[in-house]
Amino acid sequence: MKALFIGGSGTISAAIVRRLSEELNWEVYILNRGNRDLGDLKNVTQIIADINDEEDVLNKLGDMKFDVVSEFIGFTVDAVERDYRLFKDRTNQYIFISSASAYHKPASDYLITEGTTLANPHWEYSRNKIACEEFLMDKYRNEGFPVTIVRPSHTYDERSIPLGVHGKNGSFQVIKRMLEGKPVIIQGDGTSLWTLTFNKDFAVGFTALMGNPHAYGEAFQITGDETLSWNQIYQTIAEALGVELNAYHISSEYLSAVGDKYGFDFEGSLIGDKAVSVVFDNSKLKRIVPDMKTNIPFSEGVRIALDYVMSHEECQVEDPEFDSWCDRVIIALENAKLSV
Structure with missing residues (x-):
């Protein structure tokens, strides 16, 4: 299985890359500007490029296609529109990292599920994530673009x-x-x-969604218990x-x-x-990722x-x-x- 990570060296993505390369034997490509040392990881290839330079990215990707493309540094609709242009014919699944902060504030119920309304009048960051989700789900519903939405809460390393x-x-x-x-x-x-969720625990839930057809067109929150x-x-x-x-x-x-x-x-x-x-109700995730828990x-x-x-x-x-x-x-x- 082959995956491309846009970003790939941050708090969340670094743990996922390590789990894929060391435990699950995926072939992993990381596309970023090369500003952080990735360490000694097997089966990991770094593509140094600015994702916003679409012509350069296309040249460096050549004819490569991927089972999964994951976007970790997309914060505005412009970013996911760019990704759609670049990868709509290059991937079997596109995973977008949104945010649990997108859920309605103030909350109508302390217990949060994926069905909780998305609305945050207090934070532009969250409203932009909501707009990204809406764009991507429209592409899934109308064009079959195989998107999965992931909403982390407070993940640390x-x-x-x-x-x-x-x-x-x-x-x-x-x-x-x-x-x-x-x-x-x-x-x-x-x-x-x-x-609070340690990034290694988060990686267990995330990697189980990769290449999983039950995750296409769905949103999942990933947190510890x-x-x-x-x-x-x-x-x-x-x-x-x-x-x-x-x-x-x-x-x-x-x-x-x-x-x-x-x-x-x-x-x-x-x-x-x-x-x-x-308090997050993670039963939706655990139905397809029973190994997800706080380790x-x-x-x-x-x-x-x-x-x-x-x-x-x-x-x-x-x-x-x-x-x-x-x-x-x-x-x-x-x-x-x-x-x-």
Whole structure:
């Protein structure tokens, strides 16, 4: 079996590529700009190209055809329209990575299925994903284009720590605040529910959809089974670090209002996503992928991630702007308490 991945080196796709090449013996091609080392993977060929340069891509693909083409870096309708032009006659299945953030906000029910309405007025990213889905499903219904939609929620790997509130440089500054005993901002009261999925677990569900005729014309959410509150998530991180959590709870609406002028899109990432309690009903996926389950719970996954981050300096990207912003916001709220 032969697969092409557009992207192929990100949090989700890297685990899928590794599983295909090392465990399932697929012939894998990765099309990207070559900015990240793929490591020593067997049966993996890298095609270095800008996917937006269609003429160059066509020249480099030659007459190749694929059992599966997977799009991991498509965020707008323009991207999937381009993919349709490039691959409509080159693949038996096209898998588009959408997002669970596309589900209706605010949610009408905490239990999310693939039939939950898609609508997110708070996040342009999510609305663009919805538009991509609509374009692709129209091509399936009217032209038989063999599309499968996959909606991940919060998937993480060893290179980053999943958090609710962080700056533009990722999660390390929050980890640093924890280690220094400084207060760490948690959105809301920390009791909303969230699902975290380690990328190796995600890869089990995804690879079982590849080449599976029961997946054509269908959408699937892929998440683990473990549901935690944000307080539990942050507490688990602190315990793995061996420190006491100094939690500071702030409403998502307030964070959105005071973060906007500094370029922190907390309306999208919080009100449009992480501030909402979600529990995923994955029975549709498990009917055709019975092996899909949580093999790496967060208590284990976070230790894997922390061990990696703390031993790789390139992952320790500090964010003084975000650090200073956290201090100012907390001081402002503490002063407001005194003035009432």
